[in-house]
Amino acid sequence: MAGRAEILIDGGVRRGSDVIKALALGAKAVMIGRPYLYALAAGGEAGVDRMFDLLRAEIIRDMALLGCTKISDLTAEYIR
Helix, strand or coil: CCCCCCCEEECCCCCHHHHHHHHHCCCCEEECHHHHHHHHHHHHHHHHHHHHHHHHHHHHHHHHHHCCCCHHHCCHHHCC
8 A cells, every 4th residue: 555545534424425435535434523413412322323224324325326236336426
């Protein structure tokens, strides 16, 4: 990995499609601090669990719509 940096996205991630876009463009990981904090404030631990369930479902749905079965299938050609 000489001469390359790992990209971590932190900010502006609100839905599963944001995660997919970041990963398709080469991000190694995506941070979800604000949705996590909103969910925690609104519903405590159960709210955070629900937020993760929703985010996971959005990612799975959007990947299926793209015809991708693995994260490694995502490439920049899926981004307009």
